[in-house]
Amino acid sequence: MSFANTPPPPYYAVIFTSQRTEKDSKGYKRTAELMVELASKQTGFLGVESSRDHDGLGITVSYWDSLESIKQWKEHMAHQKAKEKGKKDWYSAYITRICKVDRDYHSI
């Protein structure tokens, strides 16, 4: 994964910080890829950036045009199912933060 090619602000960001358990690597990877694919087809999706270190701490930031688009993705059935599985098996802890991006600076 790489940089999200977001438009000039304002736009919205969902910061998802999570600690992976060691359970079910294959199922997790498959679902994570599917969620990126599905999210990118949603109305208002602007991009996603993701990183997970060798200790299993990850930060994924998805970017959206509006709070309404974020809400619709939150309520998407496949996404809800993935989140349930995440809570149960894949993550020992996580925090989701909903933000409005007011400014950005690019070097690329």
Next chain:
Amino acid sequence: MSFANTPPPPYYAVIFTSQRTEKDSKGYKRTAELMVELASKQTGFLGVESSRDHDGLGITVSYWDSLESIKQWKEHMAHQKAKEKGKKDWYSAYITRICKVDRDYHSI
């Protein structure tokens, strides 16, 4: 590094997404640690979360009580020096985004 123990929203976030070069691992690591230590002593600092994957793509999110605190940290002399070095040697590309966090959900 782990989760930032942020207070109830609203608060502010600086999302820094970067691609590391392969240059100067030691110098980079030392400065990155020093910047976290220095930032955490600044007025208005609420916490930081950071992850870098095996391909060198990293996301660091620092949390602050106000835009004024973010501005002061931006102008901090040691931070400015580190950023210059970052642009020159450590990062092939980066994006900084300044956000207001309006909502969050914790599982921890």
